[in-house]
Amino acid sequence: MAKAEIHNSIRKLRFEHDEMTQQQLAERVGCSRQTIVLLEQGRYAPSLALALRVAKTFDQTVDEIFQLRE
């Protein structure tokens, strides 16, 4: 089965939310800044819990932020 890529709009959303830094987002969702960097690059597939926490931080739904591209 071909590997799916998960793209997201976290970087754009951070800037729309008072230019929130990666560190601030990391602290809000409870992960390291390195995880946020890989997440923004689309190189790390988050757990459902982390995806939900990110969505809650930006007041959006998970599928508004994360898109599956096959």
Added chain:
Amino acid sequence: MEATSNWLVPVLGGVLALGAIAVYSAYCVWVRRARLTAEQRREVAATPMPKLQKRALWSLLLGLITLGVISAILTTYGAAEYWDNDDLRLTVVAIFLAGMVTHVGLLAAMVSPLWSEESELDERDRQVLAQAPAVQTGLVLVTLAVWNISLIKRFHDQGAVPMVYLYLIFGTVVLVSLIGHSAGIVVGYWMGSRFGES
């Protein structure tokens, strides 16, 4: 001599098979997985290391120093002197215990739910931790194979291995296991910085 050959063939075969599997796995990862671009790697490198990665690096360094010091002492004085000389044996045991305590202080205390109720690890740290035993197990198996082959070759004619080697095998396996755990974590973060995790 024939008895030695009977043992050596499967042991050497096993070591070679393990080595081949490790090399093939590394090749598959290197060739098939998409790598981070140079810009993405720079961005990852610019972020501070997670606490677990830092501690694993220190633990790996101190583990290697401990193993190196103990190996140097045993190579200089020999296994027989270690067995007969109480002071030497106590010194080696003290270095060994210091290495163990350091590992517990640096890594085990951080990852064990026994000591840290409010975990400092995020989900990616836990992913790296879950994969670390692959490196740890491989190193322990290679250590046992090296001991097996070298003891068979060394003591084949006597038909028995001196008891001191049981202590040495145990000590080496424990140390290599701790080093392997730290090395597995370091390798996991390195893989993340080259390939990401998705």
